[in-house]
Amino acid sequence: MNRGVRVSKALILLGCTGSIGRQTLDVVCANRDAFHIAGVSARRLSESLLATIREIKPAVVAVESETDAKRLADEFPGLTVFSGSSALKRLAALDQSALVVNALSGSIGIEPTLAALTNGCDVALANKETLVAAGQLVMETARLRGVDVIPVDSEHVALAQCLNGNSLRSVEKLLITASGGPFRGKTRAELKDVTVEQALAHPNWSMGSKITVDSATLMNKGLEILEAHHLFQIPLDQIEALIHPQSIVHSMVQFRDGAMMAQLGAHDMRIPIHYALFYKQGRKDSQLPRINLLEIGQLTFEQPDFITFPAVTLAMQCGKMGGTIPAVMNAANEVAAHAFLRGELAYLKIIEMVSAVVEAHTPTYNPTLEEILDADRLARDETEKRIRKQVEMH
Secondary structure, three states: OOOOOOOOEEEEEEOOOOHHHHHHHHHHHOOOOOEEEEEEEOOOOOHHHHHHHHHHOOOEEEOOOHHHHHHHHHHOOOOEEEOOOOHHHHHHOOOOOOEEEEOOOOHHHHHHHHHHHHOOOOEEEOOHHHHHHHHHHHHHHHHHHOOOEEEOOHHHHHHHHHHOOOOHHHEEEEEEEEOOHHHOOOOOHHHOOOOHHHHOOOOOOOOOHHHHHHHHHOHHHHHHHHHHHHHHOOOHHHEEEEEOOOOOEEEEEEEOOOOEEEEEOOOOOHHHHHHHHOOOOOOOOOOOOOOOHHHHOOOOOEOOOOOOOOHHHHHHHHHHHOOOHHHHHHHHHHHHHHHHHOOOOOOOHHHHHHHHHHHHOOOOOOOOHHHHHHHHHHHHHHHHHHHHHHHHHO
């Protein structure tokens, strides 16, 4: 063996055709000496998936449908294709030496994350719903297996950098910033007839539709607070959200000695993805965008309007109640957000619906994975039933 040859790190990318997945591929393609893609997943066969397979030539692909799997196997004879309900878990646990990047959307990301961690893989986690619904189980699995859950979200990557080298005992509070979304400064009366197009018009970030709706309701920030709680083992009472319209300061840490550390950067998700991929190796040069503070000129901060946007308060309450409650909140929110996108639920009804489903749930404490998944399924069914009833009434 030639000891002078550096072997690139294998990556398994779950959710390669979504926003985070595509930007992860951009970072990998700019760092081909450091990484290669061993496997990818996508929910369905698409031109985007076909183009990805042709360009990066993964050894394994996972898709949901057996029909799509057969078509892929026919088109790419040397390709191993997983399909069906176990496909994501099989792919995530494929290679113990790989870094698994979870760029899936929704609680579908829970089981493959646990499969990867159990197999001894580090997981770069962009799928915040995994920690919201099953954070205690996920972090305990990582601890027992001696592997890392590496944040990918810009806010949590920022916190990781601010906390680096500091004892958690020195932390007074975490401050997670939010742009405020497209409706910052609006009253509830002004949001009565919000359209899908308006909700998807985020002022700073380009993201998938569901996460953009979450940003518009501020549920995204509630989910991120719960995610930070699990990632960094900081009590919920020591985590706050702060509106920062410029999206330049991604998060801050207030220390007990009076010092505050903040992480700044352009609103480009490839920057935190780049940091996450090189987490174990240390910082690596990139050609990603820089910020010019002279051009920005001013950074401003505001208190969130918790009356108009009650999602953050709801998420904090659910996090404190614990058990299966956060999983139910997350599942109800997924269903309600997608119903809004389909035009079946008004914008102001999204969080009202989530709150009602949470209120109706009898929690299980210290839940197993099966109990979390059952709570998720029941919450989805309950939310769908309530939405159908509203649609029928109108």
